[in-house]
Amino acid sequence: MSLSLRSHAIAVTLVLGTLTLGTVAALVFTTTRMEHNTARLWHALESVRATEELQKGLMSHEREQRLYEATNKPVHAEEAQAIATRLRQELAQARQLADTGADSALLDELNTELEHYLANPTPRPGSPEANTGRMLARELQISSRLVEQNLADARATLEANQRWDRLANVVGLAVSLALVAGLALTFLLVRSQVYWPLRAVREALLHFRPGAPLRLEPRAGVRELQDIAHTFNETASRLEKQREVQLGFLAGVAHDLRNPLQALRMASSSVNPDRPLPPEDKLRARFALVNRQVDRLTRMVDDLLDTTRIEAGQLSLNVGEHDLIELVQEAVELHRPSTQLHELVTCFPEDGLTVRCDSTRISQVLNNLLSNAIKYSPAGGQVHIEVGEEEDGVWVAVSDPGVGIPTSEQESIFEPFRRSAASRTHIPGVGLGLSVARRILNAHGGTIEVRSTPGRGSTFCFRLPWTVADERTRRPSGYAAPTEQLSPEAAS
Template sequence: MKVSSGLPRVSDGPCSARGGSMSLRSWLAATMGVLTLVTLAAATLLIVLTSVLDRSAATLGVAFGGIRVSEELEVGLLAHDRMVREGPVKVPRGPGGLSRFELEASLYRQMGELRRIASTAAERQRLDAVREDVDVYFSAQWDPVRAEQEAGPALDAALSGLEQVSSINVERARVARSEAERWNDMADSVGVVLCGLLLLGVLVVSVLLRRVALQPLRDISQSMRRFGAGCRRARAPEAGPTELRDMARTFNEMANSLAHQQEQQLAFLAGVAHELRNPLSALKLSTALSDRSRAQLTPERMDRTLSLVGRQVERLDRMVGDLLDATRIEAGRLELRPEVRDARELAREVVELYRSGDTGHGLRLSLPDVSVPVRADPARLEQVLHNLISNALKYSPAGSTVEVSVRREKDTAVLCVTDQGIGISEEEMRLLFAPFQRAGNARQRAPGVGLGLSVARRIVEGHGGSIDVTSQPGHGSVFCVRLAVATEAVRHAEEDAGLTSLEDTLH
């Protein structure tokens, strides 16, 4: 049975869910990924800049060392030449208190150091030429003939070579400094760009977070607040990331369910009031007729009046019982007192009760030869059978047959009630066991509030079983209750049967 809630469908509105929306987790992961890439780029740039500056600093250190040693060599050679020209008497010791031999040894050590720190082939080649010139200069100083001819040119060539070495180191220092400045400028530019991107990313993330997550979340909160304040038509827009759309959809489904339940409750109250009015009106009319015609009240009339009153009281009692059971079930207070009973006996007792009255229908009972023990509350299971048989009788044409059968399928006891009534459509069967639901034909054929089958299903489920229906409109229905067979009772029954057989053999 379809029940229209009278509320607009949320999915038809402009704020309905749109396919392909990214989830909040994916969106945050992508955002953090972009920010992480920017941070990694900045860190990589810092590492590269540090390496370049370190290499430039090392190059500058080597270049400055080469310039310093070259200048010291030039000073030492000039001091040596002065010491030789002025003679040992006037200048017995060289610069720094060194003798001529010590000065020459010192100059050779400095040339070795300069050769060791040289980093280019041209610089090493020039230093080799300087050493050859210095060798010629030192050797020529010990020969007066060569001293006049070779010492001066060799000294000039050595000094010129040292100037060239100094120039090479100065150029190398200039190149290293230029490279360091270039990298520094590039790092400044890239750093400014990365900082701008990072700030822009933070700004974009803030704006998108507000639009994508915070605004839908605020809309959901406001919708919940309006719904809680009594606006039952308030619904949350299904927009934003997947998680928020799921949250909004869940809230909307809950709101629709509550609205539907409210409509059901109102319809239930109206149905109860209508169903109560009919028997109360009949009771009131019977009482009024009895009071006005007390003198002419014959035994036959009294019997008909009492029969009418009894039927209406029984109807009221059944209705109140269903309401009480439904209330206990919803409150979780349905008490079951299970015991092992034979399902055949329970079915037989219920059928015999209906056979004792004038139902206008035929009742056929089909039972197996062996026991079908079940562990159940006998009163509650009889209540379920009463409900199924009563419905079968009410919705079946007069003179038709209602069959009650019990059978065992492996470890399952199956109790079925088959009628030849109006049947139930597939659409109506989906809501058949829901509380306060009645099929259209059922409302016209028999009174009721639609609680009997709902209570029966909950009782069966409370026993760990199930209830199902097979039906076609105009061809009757078959309701089947399925319960687990009490296997322990079966074992005891088989043992008792075996013992009885053995006793009969001995006797």
């Protein structure tokens, strides 16, 4: 299943965003760890410095104490006292820098030994200190252990920092490669799913020419471009189909024009300046033939002109109040003399039905329906014309016992130049009458529909509202099938 352009963009954004957030999180975590280790390293080095200062102070105190004992000068005693104060301060500072339990234990032990030394700076005669002269051996040993421990901690912290630095380099390189790969995949995705399908559609549009071989564009790429390609394919197919219909229309017009023109030519050739005129009865029959053929040609030309005006948006309505029953009666009486095989049967309400409409255009619709009912019933029979009213307006139904229309063609016959396949070969016509009728009715706000059974006839029913909503010149809207059903009388 293809994804839309938005889905691709969201997916790419999520992937790149995840990589970016992962990189930022890794860098923040690495930086935090390295800052923590740097702080530990600083504490360790400060603790070493404080311990070394403590060792120096101890040795200075011992020297001043021995000088005082040898010279008995108060200045040495005062200096020893001052050094003792600094020793306690440096020991307290070392306690503040201690960040491990081992450092704290050594400092506690050193504090105990230091206080013992400061309380008894002069060794007792016969004691090991007096015999060896090493008064601060224990304190110096503890402080040395503290220095070694802090140095070991500093080395471990430094090594940890180096590991984190290497890890940060690896993560940065991996993320950089992932970003480059993501950008490359995004480029390939855009190229395959957007660029090439767009290029293919562009090429199809550039090579599309009326009459040229139809080149349908395959549906590829993101969903939006697939929809564009699908729409283009449908449009190209419709245009090609319309072109075929137009070519068929031209062929039909040529065929339908040829028959009356041949009849006119035969009728006119019978009147030769070099020969006497035919008898009056034959001359009247030939002129009747000429009138019929001229009426047929006039109707064809009028349908063509009406179709041209409608397609150009130039259908004008001269709206007024008219009795629909009178319009139907006029159309019926006009067509009675045109056939001896058909019986026109009417069914009207007793009272008139006044509607606002263009009487000329509605008469054109009625004449078209009655003419079709007679023409497509070559075997003759009864043609029923019924008029009725409903809540929203009025309706007129014309039923014939003719050849009928297949269900698959009952909508297409309302399109320009479209006729039923069952009748187009032996019944003349161009295929514009029903299209013009539907556009006229749509311009009035009405509808037209058909019910038919092949071989049993057809019923055309159109509806008109009581009042035309817009009486100005307008282009008819597209046909919308009515939701109401034909009345039982009209469907009979």
